Amino acid sequence: MERLRDITRGQVRIAAAILTLIGAVYTWQATKLPIGDPIGSEEGGTPMVIGVLWVLFGIYVTLKAPAPGAQDDEVGTWPSRAMAMRLIAVAALCGAYIVLLPWLGTIATSFLFMTAMARMCGAPWLRSMAASIILAVAFWLLFVNVLDLSLPTGAFFDALRWG
Amino acid sequence: MDLLSAMASGFLVALQPENILAALVGALVGTATGVLPGLGVLGAMAILMPITLHLAPVTGIIMLAGIYYGAMYGGSTTAILLKIPGESGSIVTTIDGYEFARKGRAGAALMICAVGSFIAGTVSILGLSLFLPFLSDAALSFSSPEFCALAVLGALTLIRITGGDPVMGMMMLLVGMGLATIGVDAVGGSTRFTFGTESLALGFDLVPVALGLYGMSELLQVLQTRKGFPKAESVRLRDMVPTRAEWSRAWPAIVRGSGIGFFIGLLPGPGSLTSTFASYGIEKGLAREHKREFGKGAVEGFAGPEAANNAVATSALVPVISLGIPFTPNVALLLGALIVQGIQPGPLLLSQRPDIVWGLLASMYIGNIALLVLNLPLVGLWVRLLRVPQYILVGSIFVVSIIGVYTMRSSMWDLVVLFSCGFAGFFLRRMGFDMAPLVLGLVLGPIFEKSLRETLFLSGGDLSIFVTRPISAVLVGLCVVALALPTVFAWVKRRGGWSKTVPAP
Numbered sequence: 001m002e003r004l005r006d007i008t009r010g011q012v013r014i015a016a017a018i019l020t021l022i023g024a025v026y027t028w029q030a031t032k033l034p035i036g037d038p039i040g041s042e043e044g045g046t047p048m049v050i051g052v053l054w055v056l057f058g059i060y061v062t063l064k065a066p067a068p069g070a071q072d073d074e075v076g077t078w079p080s081r082a083m084a085m086r087l088i089a090v091a092a093l094c095g096a097y098i099v100l101l102p103w104l105g106t107i108a109t110s111f112l113f114m115t116a117m118a119r120m121c122g123a124p125w126l127r128s129m130a131a132s133i134i135l136a137v138a139f140w141l142l143f144v145n146v147l148d149l150s151l152p153t154g155a156f157f158d159a160l161r162w163g
Numbered sequence: 164m165d166l167l168s169a170m171a172s173g174f175l176v177a178l179q180p181e182n183i184l185a186a187l188v189g190a191l192v193g194t195a196t197g198v199l200p201g202l203g204v205l206g207a208m209a210i211l212m213p214i215t216l217h218l219a220p221v222t223g224i225i226m227l228a229g230i231y232y233g234a235m236y237g238g239s240t241t242a243i244l245l246k247i248p249g250e251s252g253s254i255v256t257t258i259d260g261y262e263f264a265r266k267g268r269a270g271a272a273l274m275i276c277a278v279g280s281f282i283a284g285t286v287s288i289l290g291l292s293l294f295l296p297f298l299s300d301a302a303l304s305f306s307s308p309e310f311c312a313l314a315v316l317g318a319l320t321l322i323r324i325t326g327g328d329p330v331m332g333m334m335m336l337l338v339g340m341g342l343a344t345i346g347v348d349a350v351g352g353s354t355r356f357t358f359g360t361e362s363l364a365l366g367f368d369l370v371p372v373a374l375g376l377y378g379m380s381e382l383l384q385v386l387q388t389r390k391g392f393p394k395a396e397s398v399r400l401r402d403m404v405p406t407r408a409e410w411s412r413a414w415p416a417i418v419r420g421s422g423i424g425f426f427i428g429l430l431p432g433p434g435s436l437t438s439t440f441a442s443y444g445i446e447k448g449l450a451r452e453h454k455r456e457f458g459k460g461a462v463e464g465f466a467g468p469e470a471a472n473n474a475v476a477t478s479a480l481v482p483v484i485s486l487g488i489p490f491t492p493n494v495a496l497l498l499g500a501l502i503v504q505g506i507q508p509g510p511l512l513l514s515q516r517p518d519i520v521w522g523l524l525a526s527m528y529i530g531n532i533a534l535l536v537l538n539l540p541l542v543g544l545w546v547r548l549l550r551v552p553q554y555i556l557v558g559s560i561f562v563v564s565i566i567g568v569y570t571m572r573s574s575m576w577d578l579v580v581l582f583s584c585g586f587a588g589f590f591l592r593r594m595g596f597d598m599a600p601l602v603l604g605l606v607l608g609p610i611f612e613k614s615l616r617e618t619l620f621l622s623g624g625d626l627s628i629f630v631t632r633p634i635s636a637v638l639v640g641l642c643v644v645a646l647a648l649p650t651v652f653a654w655v656k657r658r659g660g661w662s663k664t665v666p667a668p
Binding site for chain 1: 589
C-alpha cells in the first residue's frame with residue numbers, strides 16, 4: 001500500500017496564510033461600509049470587528065502553525081496519487097452536475113452522476129446503471145410526488161416535449 | 164397556563180397523526196443515517212434537514228428532533244458494534260461498549276444503551292418541562308447586551324472545550340461569522356460583500372455550509388479510500404436481553420448519568436463530550452468490585468455515559484428555546500431550522516408559540532418511545548444497512564444532499580457552496596482545522612451582530628453598558644474566565660504548581 005505523505009507545518013502555514021489573506025480582503029471591503037454613529041451601529045461595524053480579529057488570529061496561526069501530526073488516513077496526511085485522482089474526478093462530477101442540471105433535469109443528471117459514482121466505487125457497468133436509474137426515479141418520486149417540491153425537468157427535455 | 168395543561172396541549176399537538184409520523188420517520192431515518200460511520204449526528208441532520216423545511220413548522224421541527232435523537236442512537240450502535248463513534252458523545256462508549264460486545268454481549272449492550280437513553284431522555288424531558296418556563300421568564304430580563312455577551316460566551320466555551328487548538332478554533336469561528344455577514348444585512352436590509360453579484364447577495368446559508376463541511380467531506384473521505392463502510396456481526400433479537408446481574412449494575416449508572424447529563428446540558432458549551440467523560444469518571448470512581456473491568460467491558464462504563472449523552476441532548480435545547488442561542492453545532496442546526504421556518508427562538512417563543520415548544524417537548528417523548536419500540540427490533544436491519552454496497556449508498560447520499568439543498572431556494576449558488584465547502588472541509592480537517600466553530604460562527608454571527616448594534620444604539624456607543632448591567636456583567640465575567648482559566652491552568656501546570664498540591668493519579 002502506498003505510504004501517505006504527512007502534512008507538514010509549512011503546508012498548514014500556507015493554508016492559514018490563505019485564510020488570513022481572505023480575511024484581509026474581507027476587512028478591506030468592510031472599511032468601505034458605513035460604520036455609523038454611534039460607532040459600530042451600522043452595517044460596517046461588526047464586519048470591521050470580525051475582520052480585524054480574523055486577520056490577527058490568522059497571522060498568529062500562520063506564524064505558530066501547529067503540525068497536525070499524522071494520526072490516520074484522515075488527519076495529518078495528504079491523499080495518495082490514486083486518492084487524489086478520485087477526488088479530482090468527484091470534483092469534476094460535482095461541477096458537471098451543476099452544469100447539466102438545468103439542461104438535462106434531475107432524473108437524467110442524477111442517473112449520470114450516480115452511475116459515475118458507482119463506477120468509481122468499483123461496481124460493474126450494468127449494476128451501476130440499473131441501480132442508478134432506479135434510485136434516480138425513486139428520488140424524483142419522493143421529492144416531487146410525496147414532498148410536492150419543484151425540481152428541474154431540464155431545458156433539453158422541455159424543448160423536445162414542446163417542440 | 165400551568166405545567167400539566169401546557170404538557171397536555173403539547174401532547175395534543177404531538178399526537179396529531181402527521182406529527183407522530185414525522186417523529187417516527189425522523190427517528191428511523193436519523194438512525195439509518197447515524198448508523199453509517201463517519202457521517203455523525205451533524206452530517207445526518209444536515210443531509211436530512213432540507214427535507215424537513217418543506218413540512219409545516221411544527222411537523223418539520225418534530226421530524227428534525229427525531230432525526231437528532233435517531234442519529235445519536237445510530238452513533239452509539241456503531242460505537243458498540245464497530246468501535247466507531249458516530250459523534251463525540253459516543254467516544255466513551257467505544258471503550259467499554261465495544262469490549263462488552265466482544266464478549267458476545269453486543270445485543271445486551273445495545274438494549275442497555277437503548278433503555279438507558281430512554282430513561283435519560285425521559286428524565287431530561289421532565290426536567291426541561293420544569294425548567295423551561297422558569298428560564299424563559301428569567302430570559303425576559305435579557306436585553307441586547309446580555310444576548311451579545313451570551314453569544315460570545317457560547318463561542319468561547321465551544322472553542323475552549325472541544326480540545327483543539329483554541330487560536331485555530333477562534334480563527335474558524337471568525338471565518339464563520341464573516342461568512343454570515345455576506346449578503347443581505349439582516350438589520351438594515353442593504354447588501355454587503357457581494358461584488359455586485361446576485362449569487363453572493365444570497366449569502367451563505369447554514370444548510371449547504373454545514374452539509375458540505377460535515378456530510379460531503381465525510382463522503383469524500385469514504386470515496387477517496389474506497390474502503391467502504393466496515394462490516395458488523397449480526398445481532399439476534401434473543402441475545403438482546405441483559406442478565407439480571409447486568410441490569411442491576413446498569414440502572415444506577417443510568418440514573419446517575421441522566422442527572423449529570425441534564426445539568427451539564429444546561430450550561431453554556433458543548434456538554435456532550437464533557438458529560439460522558441464526567442459520567443465515566445464518576446462510575447469508575449464509584450466502582451468497587453468491578454473497578455478492574457473498566458476499559459475491558461464494564462457495564463457501568465457505557466450505560467452511564469450513554470445516558471448522560473442522551474440527557475444532554477435534550478437539556479442542551481434549553482438555551483436555544485429560552486434564549487435563542489445555541490452552544491453546539493447540532494443545536495445550532497436546530498436553531499437554523501427554526502429560523503428558516505419563520506420561528507424566532509428566544510424569551511418570547513414560549514409565550515408566542517407554545518404549540519411549537521410544548522409540541523416539540525411532547526414529540527421528543529414520542530421520539531424516545533419510537534426509538535425504544537422500533538429501533539431495538541430493527542437492530543438487525545441497521546446491521547444489514549452496513550452491508551448495502553458502497554456504490555449504492557455513496558451515490559444516493561450525494562444525490563439526496565444535492566437535491567435537498569437545491570430545493571431550499573432553487574438556487575445553483577447553494578450547490579456551488581455545498582461542493583466548495585465539501586472540498587474545503589475535506590482538506591482543512593486533514594490539516595487539523597476544526598469545522599465546528601465555523602458552523603457555530605455562521606449561526607452566532609447574526610445574533611451577535613444584531614445584539615451588538617442594538618446595544619450600541621441603546622448606549623450611544625458606550626461599551627461600559629456591558630459591565631454596568633448585572634446579568635451582562637456576570638456573562639462578561641464568565642467570558643473572561645472561559646478565555647483565561649485554561650491558560651492560567653496551563654501556566655500553573657507548566658510551573659509545576661499542580662505537582663505540589665495535587666498528587667499524581
